[in-house]
Every structure is written in C-alpha cells, then in structure tokens.
Amino acid sequence: MRRGERLLVLGAGYVGAKLAEVALEEGHEVVLADNWYATRREQLAPLEHRGARVETADIRSAADLDRLLDPPPARVYLLAAQASRPLAEREPDYTEETNLTGARRVAEAVAGVGGPPLVYASSLHVYGSRLAGEVGPEHPYGEQGDLAHLSKIYAELCLTLYARRHDFDLALLRLGIVYGPSAVEHERPESQTVVDRFRRLAARGEPLPLDDGGRATIGVVHVEDAARVLLAEPIRRGVSAANVAAESVTVADVAALARGELPAGRPGWTYATPYAYRHRVAEYLAP
Numbered sequence: 001m002r003r004g005e006r007l008l009v010l011g012a013g014y015v016g017a018k019l020a021e022v023a024l025e026e027g028h029e030v031v032l033a034d035n036w037y038a039t040r041r042e043q044l045a046p047l048e049h050r051g052a053r054v055e056t057a058d059i060r061s062a063a064d065l066d067r068l069l070d071p072p073p074a075r076v077y078l079l080a081a082q083a084s085r086p087l088a089e090r091e092p093d094y095t096e097e098t099n100l101t102g103a104r105r106v107a108e109a110v111a112g113v114g115g116p117p118l119v120y121a122s123s124l125h126v127y128g129s130r131l132a133g134e135v136g137p138e139h140p141y142g143e144q145g146d147l148a149h150l151s152k153i154y155a156e157l158c159l160t161l162y163a164r165r166h167d168f169d170l171a172l173l174r175l176g177i178v179y180g181p182s183a184v185e186h187e188r189p190e191s192q193t194v195v196d197r198f199r200r201l202a203a204r205g206e207p208l209p210l211d212d213g214g215r216a217t218i219g220v221v222h223v224e225d226a227a228r229v230l231l232a233e234p235i236r237r238g239v240s241a242a243n244v245a246a247e248s249v250t251v252a253d254v255a256a257l258a259r260g261e262l263p264a265g266r267p268g269w270t271y272a273t274p275y276a277y278r279h280r281v282a283e284y285l286a287p
C-alpha cells in the first residue's frame with residue numbers, strides 16, 4: 001500500500017489498536033471506529049495522541065457506516081466482532097447482531113461507495129478442529145462449537161457474496177490465536193486467549209488448566225506480525241483467503257513453554273501460510 005493512504009479500521013480492539021500503531025508508523029492516516037462494547041475509549045488515547053482519529057460507531061448501524069465511508073478510505077478493515085466464546089453463550093443475540101448483521105451492513109456500505117478493498121479478520125477456527133496434514137485456505141469449513149466462531153463462516157460467505165455481486169476486492173485473513181502486547185488488552189478473562197493467559201498464570205506460579213491434556217492443535221501469531229500481515233496484504237483481484245499463523249503448536253506445548261520446559265512439539269496438523277513472521281512463541285514465553 002502507498003504511504004499516506006487513509007485506512008478505516010472497524011473494531012479498535014486488541015488487533016485493531018496494533019494495526020493502527022503499525023500503520024501510523026508507516027505513515028498512513030488511520031481512522032479507528034468502535035462502539036466500546038469490549039474496549040474503553042480511553043485505551044485509544046496513546047494512539048489518538050500519535051495521530052489516529054477515533055470515532056464512536058456501531059457496525060450494526062448503516063448510518064454510522066455511511067458516515068465513516070464518506071469520503072471512501074483506501075482500504076477498510078473489518079475487525080469489529082463479538083469474538084469471545086464465553087460471551088457468545090451469555091449474549092447470543094448481541095453476538096449474532098454484530099457478527100452476522102453487522103458484517104452484512106459493512107458489505108452493503110462498502111459496495112455503496114464503489115467498493116474500496118475490504119480485509120476481514122476471520123479465524124483458523126473456520127476449519128473446525130478435527131484436522132490432519134497441512135491445512136490451507138482451500139480446506140472445507142468444519143464443525144463449530146460456539147456462535148462467535150460459527151459466525152465467522154457466515155461472515156466470510158456473506159462478504160464474498162457481496163464482493164462478487166458488487167465487484168469489490170475482499171481478503172479473508174484467517175488468524176490464529178494472537179498474543180503479545182497491544183495498546184488495547186482486555187482484563188476480563190473471557191477475552192484473553194491461551195498464550196497470554198498461560199504466560200500470566202505461569203508468572204504468578206499458578207497451575208495451567210489443560211482440557212483433554214492440552215492435545216488440541218492451535219495456530220499462533222504475535223500481534224505485531226498479525227498487524228504487519230494485515231497492513232501489507234496486497235489484496236488480489238476478487239476474493240482471496242489465507243491463514244495468518246506463524247506456528248502450529250499444541251496447547252500442552254504452550255503450557256510447557258510458559259513453565260520453562262521443553263515442548264513435545266507434535267501438533268496434530270499444521271496451518272499453511274504464505275507470510276513471513278518475525279516472532280516465535282518460544283521467545284515470547286521464555287520465563
């Protein structure tokens with residue numbers, strides 16, 4: 001992307017804040033928009049100070065989206081979501097309204113202004129969890145266990161439908177579990193993911209809870225790497241999909257690394273990815 005482009009980041013949360021930070025460093029103009037469901041506006045103060053424009057907007061509101069898209073930015077990032085599995089159980093309606101209706105309204109609004117390229121932060125969860133071998137973007141969708149992750153499949157397909165119908169470019173980036181520091185970090189345990197949760201627990205000498213012996217395989221990516229991939233994504237013509245995961249590890253491996261032990265290093269499968277990454281989870285977790 002050319003320096004000095006204006007980027008609209010819908011969802012000023014953990015990943016959105018880091019994306020804004022990296023984009024500002026690279027000389028872009030950044031508008032961060034959020035309805036403050038999971039993030040507090042004050043958490044964005046350091047980024048605002050560095051030049052980001054921070055807006056209150058809800059992706060369920062067509063009027064809010066139209067306002068943000070006038071004039072159209074060079075690129076739109078859809079990172080706003082109800083992304084937490086436990087919260088999806090407590091707030092299923094809100095989860096659907098934001099993740100389904102909200103995603104469709106973003107597609108409509110983008111199409112309505114002639115389609116600046118749209119980047120959607122999806123999840124490796126779309127493939128389900130009974131996998132083998134190397135899992136690339138052509139792998140079919142799999143079974144889902146909660147509404148937050150199920151809604152990613154709907155959003156991917158709905159955004160694709162609008163992108164094809166209205167001829168705008170769409171990149172579906174399926175993120176692994178993101179870890180590392182960002183201007184926005186959530187204190188409530190429902191919104192913390194396993195790498196940072198284990199890092200904090202291990203630092204306090206507390207036990208690390210392992211479901212099913214920690215056999216589950218996950219893809220992981222440092223938040224700075226994720227932000228750089230989102231920013232540098234070339235956006236091919238039409239609709240494209242790719243995995244954003246620097247490494248494939250088991251939850252037991254993450255626990256071992258957090259405790260300063262050697263990981264067994266036998267993930268059940270690996271996620272294929274076309275990107276280069278600077279950070280390794282072993283370095284981050286080294287006590």
Ligand SMILES: NC(=O)c1ccc[n+]([C@@H]2O[C@H](COP(=O)([O-])OP(=O)(O)OC[C@H]3O[C@@H](n4cnc5c(N)ncnc54)[C@H](O)[C@@H]3O)[C@@H](O)[C@H]2O)c1
Nearest residue numbers: 011013014015035037038039058059080081083121175178
């Ligand atoms: N963090 C991860 O490990 C991870 C992994 C895979 C995929 N993802 C996806 O990446 C995206 C960003 O994740 P994140 O970790 O930054 O999550 P996050 O919860 O920190 O950020 C999402 C933001 O969306 C906002 N939001 C919620 N409802 C909204 C609405 N109706 N209108 C406007 N804003 C709204 C929240 O207040 C929050 O600030 C999400 O779609 C998430 O599912 C994240």
